[in-house]
Amino acid sequence: MNSENHATRLAQRVRAVLDASSDRLDDLVRAAGLDPKSDLRFGNWRNLDLRGADLRGYDFTGADLTGARLDGAFIAGADFAGAAYDEASLRTAADYKKHSSERSLQMEWPDISVADETKVEQEIDSRLSCRQTTLRDDAVLTGIGVHSGLPVTLVIRPADADTGIRFIRTGMHGSSDREIKVGIQAITATEFATVLGDTSGPLVSTAEHVLAALLGLGVDNAVLEIDGPEVPIMDGSAAAFVQAIDQVGIELLDAPRRYIRVLKPICVTVGDAIAEFRPYSRGFRIEAEIAFDHPLIGRQTAAYDGRPESFRRNFARARTFGFMRDVAKLWSAGYALGASLENTLVVSDSRILNPEGARFPNEFVRHKVLDAMGDLALAGAPLLGIYRTVRGNHKLNHAILSALMADSSAWTLVEAHRSPIRHRPNATEITYQPSFFATRA
Amino acid sequence: MSLTNQEALANAYGFRVDWPEWHDHAAIRTTPADGRRDAAVAFLERFLASKSRGACLTIEASSTEKYVDRRFANFSFNVSGSFEPSPQCNKIPLVLSLSFDRRGWPILLDRSMEVLTVGLKQVDLQLYQNSKSAKIVPSDLECHSDNERNFRGSLEGLSTWWVIAVAASDAQWLMGKRLRNDGADCVCEGFRAGDKIRAVMTARVSDCFVKVTGEPFDGASKAKILFIEHLHKLAVLDGTEAVLGEQTLTVVDRS
Numbered sequence: 068m069n070s071e072n073h074a075t076r077l078a079q080r081v082r083a084v085l086d087a088s089s090d091r092l093d094d095l096v097r098a099a100g101l102d103p104k105s106d107l108r109f110g111n112w113r114n115l116d117l118r119g120a121d122l123r124g125y126d127f128t129g130a131d132l133t134g135a136r137l138d139g140a141f142i143a144g145a146d147f148a149g150a151a152y153d154e155a156s157l158r159t160a161a162d163y164k165k166h167s168s169e170r171s172l173q174m175e176w177p178d179i180s181v182a183d184e185t186k187v188e189q190e191i192d193s194r195l196s197c198r199q200t201t202l203r204d205d206a207v208l209t210g211i212g213v214h215s216g217l218p219v220t221l222v223i224r225p226a227d228a229d230t231g232i233r234f235i236r237t238g239m240h241g242s243s244d245r246e247i248k249v250g251i252q253a254i255t256a257t258e259f260a261t262v263l264g265d266t267s268g269p270l271v272s273t274a275e276h277v278l279a280a281l282l283g284l285g286v287d288n289a290v291l292e293i294d295g296p297e298v299p300i301m302d303g304s305a306a307a308f309v310q311a312i313d314q315v316g317i318e319l320l321d322a323p324r325r326y327i328r329v330l331k332p333i334c335v336t337v338g339d340a341i342a343e344f345r346p347y348s349r350g351f352r353i354e355a356e357i358a359f360d361h362p363l364i365g366r367q368t369a370a371y372d373g374r375p376e377s378f379r380r381n382f383a384r385a386r387t388f389g390f391m392r393d394v395a396k397l398w399s400a401g402y403a404l405g406a407s408l409e410n411t412l413v414v415s416d417s418r419i420l421n422p423e424g425a426r427f428p429n430e431f432v433r434h435k436v437l438d439a440m441g442d443l444a445l446a447g448a449p450l451l452g453i454y455r456t457v458r459g460n461h462k463l464n465h466a467i468l469s470a471l472m473a474d475s476s477a478w479t480l481v482e483a484h485r486s487p488i489r490h491r492p493n494a495t496e497i498t499y500q501p502s503f504f505a506t507r508a
Numbered sequence: 509m510s511l512t513n514q515e516a517l518a519n520a521y522g523f524r525v526d527w528p529e530w531h532d533h534a535a536i537r538t539t540p541a542d543g544r545r546d547a548a549v550a551f552l553e554r555f556l557a558s559k560s561r562g563a564c565l566t567i568e569a570s571s572t573e574k575y576v577d578r579r580f581a582n583f584s585f586n587v588s589g590s591f592e593p594s595p596q597c598n599k600i601p602l603v604l605s606l607s608f609d610r611r612g613w614p615i616l617l618d619r620s621m622e623v624l625t626v627g628l629k630q631v632d633l634q635l636y637q638n639s640k641s642a643k644i645v646p647s648d649l650e651c652h653s654d655n656e657r658n659f660r661g662s663l664e665g666l667s668t669w670w671v672i673a674v675a676a677s678d679a680q681w682l683m684g685k686r687l688r689n690d691g692a693d694c695v696c697e698g699f700r701a702g703d704k705i706r707a708v709m710t711a712r713v714s715d716c717f718v719k720v721t722g723e724p725f726d727g728a729s730k731a732k733i734l735f736i737e738h739l740h741k742l743a744v745l746d747g748t749e750a751v752l753g754e755q756t757l758t759v760v761d762r763s
Contacts, residue, residue, distance in 0.1 A: 073743060074615070074616070074743075076743075077615065077739060077740065077743045080739050081736050081739060084732055084735055084736055084739070085725060085728055085732065085736075087732070090729045090731040090732060091731075092731070092735070095731070095732065095735045099735070099739060101739075101742075105747075105748065106742060106747075106748060107738075107748075108712075108713075108748040108749070109712040109713045109714040109748050109749065110713055110714070110738050110748070111713075111714065111734060111737070111738065112734070113734075114730075115731055115734065116731065129712065129714060130714075131714065366641075366643070
């Protein structure tokens with residue numbers, strides 16, 4: 068369309084708006100011939116009187132609706148993603164209940180890069196599904212704690228819906244078993260590992276790898292019974308936990324799954340380390356970057372796209388790593404007493420000391436992604452958002468999770484009832500291509 | 509890569525195509541540390557890196573494609589004027605020129621001689637790169653707030669992304685020019701010949717400002733005026749969000 072036509076069309080629209088008998092937004096949209104599914108996004112609709120308006124199916128993505136009155140309006144099917152609005156006003160809409168139940172269905176699901184229909188359905192059932200999951204049977208693992216060096220047995224047991232992930236510490240000499248629910252409130256230390264506990268003190272250390280396995284495979288409910296102070300380190304990765312869970316299988320429960328959806332950007336910096344949450348329309352994603360002044364590591368990046376298969380193949384096997392130069396310091400502080408080449412990727416000034424070498428060219432950053440997954444599992448529900456971290460560590464992961472949770476306007480809990488599939492695109496690989504429109508709130 | 513080419517490379521660079529590492533980069537290696545071998549992915553990385561060593565790299569900038577109007581908002585990245593490509597240097601400094609029309613985008617409405625002017629309060633400028641091993645180190649853009657110019661660029665997010673906004677809070681929209689041919693608004697490190705960087709400037713209707721001169725809609729309600737302003741923003745951006753301009757930067761070897 069040439070500019071003259073553009074101007075003529077604009078003039079016609081303006082005239083139609085001025086001539087409209089009503090001031091209500093839906094009437095003006097009709098008068099101007101706008102498409103409510105696309106033309107109102109990012110608009111300024113502050114303080115508008117929308118009482119009684121029919122806004123069904125409207126797309127208000129990124130719009131400013133603060134101060135707008137919605138008493139008696141119809142908003143079912145309207146999209147308020149990234150919009151600024153007063154929840155109290157939304158509640159006054161005539162069909163708020165219908166809208167809020169639909170809101171959980173408006174989640175855009177992560178990409179499914181599996182061409183085969185059967186596999187797609189399996190993916191949906193096992194993870195994207197709207198239903199909560201647990202294990203089919205007990206999974207048992209024995210090993211030693213990487214910091215304590217003590218032998219320990221971990222039994223991952225099935226649990227009912229809405230149990231979440233819980234640790235039960237048994238074998239407490241002279242005292243009864245203690246139980247904690249995994250959540251941000253349970254973090255007691257983050258120095259070299261994630262330590263969980265309660266008001267009575269620390270309960271279980273180095274929880275991150277098993278929590279990453281549970282999150283990565285989409286297990287919502289489990290009771291982790293442990294007879295020592297530290298989760299067994301196994302081979303330093305989450306591979307053993309994944310294998311144990313895979314062996315017993317995952318069972319779907321009847322209850323709907325809940326997600327924490329990130330609504331606005333949250334950023335935390337500590338020195339030159341950065342962590343950031345942003346809304347993400349395609350589900351869950353982690354992007355990590357590390358930069359070590361070491362010839363074998365240097366700068367590495369990795370991205371996890373939220374799929375269990377990607378987790379199994381690309382991240383579950385990445386091992387914890389350490390520098391030979393730090394060993395004496397760690398030992399003197401009482402850490403890493405159980406560390407060995409069997410469970411840690413050890414780097415000297417010039418080479419990897421493990422005879423088998425690295426499992427991936429960028430195993431170091433992959434392990435950072437694994438650690439981040441374990442730490443984000445402490446949110447208490449799977450996240451829908453993108454998490455980016457540069458030079459991150461447990462402390463930073465917990466700091467940003469705390470910052471997110473502390474800002475109630477930055478997230479919302481959404482519940483899935485069915486599993487509508489919005490995307491079924493072609494396979495995409497996990498390259499980092501930041502998207503302006505996807506990441507800006 | 510064809511088997512013939514793989515074998516030719518193998519002969520030239522001392523590996524064998526039947527090594528498991530060559531086919532599976534995730535293979536758990538069983539050879540002793542001193543006999544460890546590169547996987548195909550790692551080998552290609554090293555091979556390309558070695559090719560880049562000794563190259564005199566610089567960047568060729570295409571002209572900026574404009575999708576809205578070059579007078580409204582324009583930008584271009586160029587290699588810093590004082591930069592001399594050399595084999596020792598793998599850091600290429602880029603400078604950014606910006607221009608925003610002082611008058612905004614006036615729209616003459618109908619035949620009634622009513623004028624509404626759309627201006628930009630903010631735009632986003634982001635650099636995308638296709639190289640995993642390279643990085644772009646950006647700096648904040650200095651603040652200009654005077655009669656001639658009015659903008660500043662702050663870094664946002666973890667990728668190379670500037671939010672360019674009005675510098676003075678009392679100003680209505682971005683205006684003026686920033687023409688630079690030397691210095692470094694960002695430094696490209698670790699790129700190889702053939703790598704591409706895409707620069708994209710974008711805006712949304714929420715980034716626009718509409719100035720209404722006089723009282724052209726006498727008696728119209730606030731709701732209608734808000735709506736008419738939205739119509740003007742839509743008309744200028746041709747939608748609720750728009751790419752204002754786009755430029756491709758290609759790393760080339762000048763040796």
